[in-house]
Amino acid sequence: MAKHPTLLEQFRSFCFQNSATDFEKAVEYFSVFGGMGWKVDLSxxxxxxxxxxxxxxxxxxxxxxxxxxxxxxxxxxxxxxxxxxxxxxxxxxxxxxxxxxxxxxxxxxxxxxxxxxxxxSLEKPVDEKDANxxxxxxxxxxxxxxxxxxxxxxxxxxxxxxxxxxxxxxxxxxxxSDLIYDQLVMELMKKSFQDDPKGGYIASIGSYWDKNVEINILAKRKSGKMIAGICKYSKSKANKSELTKLKEKCVHAELDVDTFVIFSKSKFSSELKKEKGEKLKLFSTRNLTSLMNDLSEKDLLVNTNKKY
Known part of the structure; x- marks a missing residue:
């Protein structure tokens, strides 16, 4: 086993070992027990x-x-x-x-x-004094x-x-579990853009922050084009103002972003859905469930931790 299995490898191993079918419950329990190789009764x-x-x-x-x-x-x-x-x-x-x-x-x-x-931070701020x-x-x-x-x-x-x-x-x-969701959304993005012929696969992905601006997700594609994303966890639907705020942050950080991604646990307003297209991708929890697809014995990580 690699010294540091990725979060996705740990998550898939957890889901296979514990026969997880409900994605949100799997994330909630994985946020607590993930990475230890323990058998967990999700019921x-x-x-x-x-x-x-x-x-x-x-x-x-x-x-x-x-x-x-x-x-x-x-x-x-x-x-x-x-x-x-x-x-x-x-x-x-x-x-x-x-x-x-x-x-x-x-x-x-x-x-x-x-x-x-x-x-x-995936990109350094334009002005060094703003570095964090x-x-x-x-x-x-x-x-x-x-x-x-x-x-x-x-x-x-x-x-x-x-x-x-x-x-x-x-x-x-x-x-x-919000931090785990952030990381899994990044994994979903890598998967979603891997076969895109226009901008190419995602070569690097992370977050952006300086003393003034924080952006949940920032990615660079093989072509050099950038993707910026935001994750919304509240019970209200994501609306167009989320996209506006994300664009404003990118302008403030002087990032030349080509495509925007919004993840929402509580769906999207009809106004925001109209904006969806090549330059805006909308991801929901339903999209994230694909990270649990085709689980098998080969996903199970070998752990030497004591079992509790």
Missing amino acids: KPLEELIEEKVLTNYRYIHGDITKITQSNNIHHSLLTALATGDRREHSAFKKANIKREEGEESIDFLIENGVLVFDK SDKLLFTQPFMRFWFSSISPYYKSIREGDYKEVKERWNHMKQRF
């Missing part, structure tokens, strides 16, 4: 599984994780800051109250040991869940008191 409520698999096994999982992190308090503080913040390197140092030099050493260690990877620090991604969804929702409450969990951690999770759970 059980997520909160019940968190207690059964994680909280009651806290001591054992904590022991396994500290073998990687060497029980280093700086590593743990930084990982929690990244899991609960905006993922920017320097804001994580500030949130964790650690010096830059210590933070950079910690990040080097965590990348070397396969916990984190850098997530750099790199972001980081957890290589496994479960590690992000652990350091956001479990590790900070270790004292009460060790005493068998789960009230605090459950309150924290109830506060976080609604938006917790």
Whole structure:
């Protein structure tokens, strides 16, 4: 198995192993348990599984994780800051109250040991003074869940008191899978544009950010043409103003974008649907389900983690 299986490889393995058929439920449960190779009963409520698999096994999982992190308090503080913040390197140092030099050493260690990877802005800002620090991604969804929702409450969990951690999770759970959706939408885009003869396949994809502008998705095609995208998770339909705002951001960042993509969990307004064409692609959850197509034994990743 590769040192870092892609998020899509981890997701397909999770779906095959756990016989997932409902895409949204698969993403929700994968956001918590992904990357560990654990068998998960998707018919059980997520909160019940968190207690059964994680909280009651806290001591054992904590022991396994500290073998990687060497029980280093700086590593743990930084990982929690990244899991609960905006993922920017320097804001994580500030949130964790650690010096830059210590933070950079910690990040080097965590990348070397396969916990984190850098997530750099796809394009640099035109004006260097607008540059912002790199972001980081957890290589496994479960590690992000652990350091956001479990590790900070270790004292009460060790005493068998789960009230605090459950309150924290109830506060976080609604938006917790958004980052996974962002990454899966990027995978869908790579798939959707791979056979497009006009602009060519997507050669690189990520996000764009500087001190003034943030764009969910930015991609470069083989031809050099750019695609900008936005992901909308609210219960209201995506409307034409989403496209207008996305175009304004690209102008502000001085990005020459050829095609726009909007992903919405709650469909699209009729006005926005009229704009759909060569220069605007609209993706819904139904499109994302194609990432679960043709699952088979070959999708199953070999994991050496202990099974809980």
